[in-house]
Amino acid sequence: MNGLSLSLQRRVDAFTLDVTLEAPSGVTGIIGPSGAGKSMLLQMIAGLVHPDQGHVIFDGESLSDATMRRFIAPEHRRIGYVFQDALLFPHLSVAQNLDYGAARRTSGQCVSRDEVIDLLGLGALLARRPHHLSGGEAQRVSIGRALLSAPRLLLMDEPLSSLDPRRRADIMPFIEALHRRLDLPILYVSHNIDEIARLADRVVVLNEGRVAASGGVAGVLNQPEMQRLILGDDGAGDPAAIVEATVAAHDTAHHSTSLSLGAARINLPLLPLEVGTIVRLRIHARDVAIATEPPRHISIQNIIEAHISAIAPTGGGQCDITLSLGGVHMLKARITANAQETLGLHDGMKVWALVKSVALASGT
Amino acid sequence: MSGTLFSLSLSPAEAQALWLSLKTGLVGTGLSLPFGIAVAWLLARRDFRGKVLADGLVHLPLVLPPVVTGYVLLLLFGHNGPIGHWLESWFGFSFAFNWKGAALASAIMGFPLMVRAIRLSFEAVDPKLESAARTLGASKADAFISITLPLILPGIIAGSLLGFARALGEFGATITFVANIPGETQTLPIALYSALQLPDGEIRALRFVLLSLLLAAGALLASEYLARAAQKRIRGRA
Numbered sequence: 001m002n003g004l005s006l007s008l009q010r011r012v013d014a015f016t017l018d019v020t021l022e023a024p025s026g027v028t029g030i031i032g033p034s035g036a037g038k039s040m041l042l043q044m045i046a047g048l049v050h051p052d053q054g055h056v057i058f059d060g061e062s063l064s065d066a067t068m069r070r071f072i073a074p075e076h077r078r079i080g081y082v083f084q085d086a087l088l089f090p091h092l093s094v095a096q097n098l099d100y101g102a103a104r105r106t107s108g109q110c111v112s113r114d115e116v117i118d119l120l121g122l123g124a125l126l127a128r129r130p131h132h133l134s135g136g137e138a139q140r141v142s143i144g145r146a147l148l149s150a151p152r153l154l155l156m157d158e159p160l161s162s163l164d165p166r167r168r169a170d171i172m173p174f175i176e177a178l179h180r181r182l183d184l185p186i187l188y189v190s191h192n193i194d195e196i197a198r199l200a201d202r203v204v205v206l207n208e209g210r211v212a213a214s215g216g217v218a219g220v221l222n223q224p225e226m227q228r229l230i231l232g233d234d235g236a237g238d239p240a241a242i243v244e245a246t247v248a249a250h251d252t253a254h255h256s257t258s259l260s261l262g263a264a265r266i267n268l269p270l271l272p273l274e275v276g277t278i279v280r281l282r283i284h285a286r287d288v289a290i291a292t293e294p295p296r297h298i299s300i301q302n303i304i305e306a307h308i309s310a311i312a313p314t315g316g317g318q319c320d321i322t323l324s325l326g327g328v329h330m331l332k333a334r335i336t337a338n339a340q341e342t343l344g345l346h347d348g349m350k351v352w353a354l355v356k357s358v359a360l361a362s363g364t
Numbered sequence: 365m366s367g368t369l370f371s372l373s374l375s376p377a378e379a380q381a382l383w384l385s386l387k388t389g390l391v392g393t394g395l396s397l398p399f400g401i402a403v404a405w406l407l408a409r410r411d412f413r414g415k416v417l418a419d420g421l422v423h424l425p426l427v428l429p430p431v432v433t434g435y436v437l438l439l440l441f442g443h444n445g446p447i448g449h450w451l452e453s454w455f456g457f458s459f460a461f462n463w464k465g466a467a468l469a470s471a472i473m474g475f476p477l478m479v480r481a482i483r484l485s486f487e488a489v490d491p492k493l494e495s496a497a498r499t500l501g502a503s504k505a506d507a508f509i510s511i512t513l514p515l516i517l518p519g520i521i522a523g524s525l526l527g528f529a530r531a532l533g534e535f536g537a538t539i540t541f542v543a544n545i546p547g548e549t550q551t552l553p554i555a556l557y558s559a560l561q562l563p564d565g566e567i568r569a570l571r572f573v574l575l576s577l578l579l580a581a582g583a584l585l586a587s588e589y590l591a592r593a594a595q596k597r598i599r600g601r602a
Contacts, residue, residue: 048499073498074495075498075502075503079499085492090515091515100497101501146500149500
């Protein structure tokens with residue numbers, strides 16, 4: 001089969017990693033709390049760490065197989081690795097760092113040097129030493145260096161987590177461009193749900209060395225237990241729904257774009273996207289209010305008909321309402337227990353969800 | 365023979381002692397450097413059974429009285445010593461009472477200092493840099509030579525200087541192992557000591573002191589220059 005297929009086991013003291021997964025083309029997000037074994041998994045795929053048991057197969061080629069005592073050295077796997085802390089070679093210039101892998105490459109390249117420099121905006125940095133780069137610049141160089149070694153698969157181990165939120169926002173478009181312009185399968189490890197929602201085509205949730213869930217991004221990440229696992233107590237305090245919507249129409253006069261979620265519509269400020277593009281939205285429960293009648297004379301524009309599918313008290317006098325929009329689409333609303341009682345909300349009831357704000361997770 | 369203190373021309377005895385010091389110091393340091401790098405790497409990067417013992421053994425010459433080290437060398441490498449006898453009967457090679465023995469003694473005495481400096485520089489280099497190099501297509505040896513070695517170069521320079529400086533000052537182990545033979549094993553400190561034993565040797569002794577000072581200052585300047593050049597290669601121009 002195409003892509004990556006693996007089953008790996010490794011024990012270190014009291015920790016056991018036991019993971020079986022398949023990752024075809026596109027971006028596979030691997031998410032989980034720290035200590036879940038995400039980095040160890042990538043290191044075994046790259047060949048930097050020996051597994052106790054199991055195998056790794058890429059595009060039909062066996063990279064390691066414990067029962068056959070087969071283990072291909074990392075330098076022969078053609079797997080690119082972007083580390084959390086860029087790990088640029090400090091005694092080499094940016095250009096020399098970029099060329100390090102290219103000089104040792106044994107097979108044809110998938111992307112030209114000029115294209116990488118252009119894609120990642122490295123032109124002005126080439127003569128500099130890693131000491132004189134910002135964190136975001138260093139990470140971009142590190143991505144370029146991995147790409148120029150002509151990998152068949154790219155592993156990215158929390159490439160943005162050592163950066164502040166602004167740098168993170170700066171570099172995200174580069175990773176998205178990578179994903180769109182190069183036909184390169186990527187395994188993207190992160191503990192940040194927003195990054196995964198924005199970048200990944202599918203997601204694997206890892207917890208305590210095992211796969212807790214895997215599948216489509218919205219389907220997996222909307223499960224309350226997955227949100228609790230990934231976000232911890234913060235997540236319980238600020239749940240959100242990930243919604244996949246299609247760009248339906250643009251209204252240039254009002255400077256807005258209309259997205260369709262099944263039968264429902266959501267309006268956003270004008271997006272530079274073609275009609276038909278699928279985007280992922282992240283809608284926080286605290287940004288959703290509920291009305292039992294269609295509200296009129298109100299400034300909120302995004303009002304969606306829905307049915308209540310679950311009511312869960314969260315303590316502190318609040319409860320989370322899960323709203324079904326028909327099909328796979330869902331929203332979450334956090335309201336006070338008092339409001340729930342006054343409005344007489346119950347399972348299956350028809351309501352109107354008032355969405356106060358929408359964050360675009362992907363598609364830009 | 366009893367020239368003035370600041371005469372610029374060296375007497376044959378002075379030239380001999382200076383040359384011998386340089387030769388034993390450079391040869392001893394140079395030949396022990398690969399071993400020093402290997403041992404420093406083992407101690408910095410590997411965990412193995414008996415590591416504490418190995419660490420202690422390396423440091424032994426630093427804490428033992430030099431005379432003891434010299435005597436042990438004599439027992440092992442002398443004409444009748446197990447290693448010395450073997451080397452002589454199989455290769456016709458001997459350390460006993462010649463300048464090669466002096467070089468060996470100075471290498472052994474400088475070894476702990478050399479290993480210490482190189483080990484520290486190994487520990488300052490992130491081993492994950494080699495992992496990154498491996499994922500970019502470099503073999504283990506290639507990653508070591510192209511990444512780690514250039515990064516520890518300042519440590520290698522510092523370790524070599526320390527070893528060389530220790531070799532220049534070496535007295536006890538050398539005189540015990542290979543004795544005091546002018547032109548063969550009489551290095552600067554031993555020549556200075558010999559001069560002091562003579563009734564009118566004070567001026568001669570002082571000239572040896574001046575020579576030692578010049579040699580030490582020269583070595584220090586050379587290593588400072590090399591260390592700066594290496595540092596510049598790593599950091600690039602600001």
